[in-house]
Amino acid sequence: xxxxxxxxxxxxxLLVFVLFLLDLIMGMSGNLAMAPFKYSNxxxxxxxxxxxxxxxxxxxxTLREQV
Numbered sequence: 001x002x003x004x005x006x007x008x009x010x011x012x013x014l015l016v017f018v019l020f021l022l023d024l025i026m027g028m029s030g031n032l033a034m035a036p037f038k039y040s041n042x043x044x045x046x047x048x049x050x051x052x053x054x055x056x057x058x059x060x061x062t063l064r065e066q067v
Contacts, residue, residue: 006062009056010063014056016051016052016055019036020052023035023036023045024039024042
């Protein structure tokens with residue numbers, strides 16, 4: 001069960017990372033039609049990208065310790 005929770009946390013962090021990074025990149029490039037959240041706030045995008053990266057790193061290291 002703990003392995004499954006680590007894998008789920010990795011998948012969720014990857015999805016959040018990609019979603020908010022895509023919003024940040026598309027918003028900064030001026031392509032607001034393709035940005036998922038229409039680039040509403042740059043600080044929120046950066047915080048979520050960093051937070052999901054930290055969650056992904058912690059989940060990965062925990063998964064490696066369990067194997």
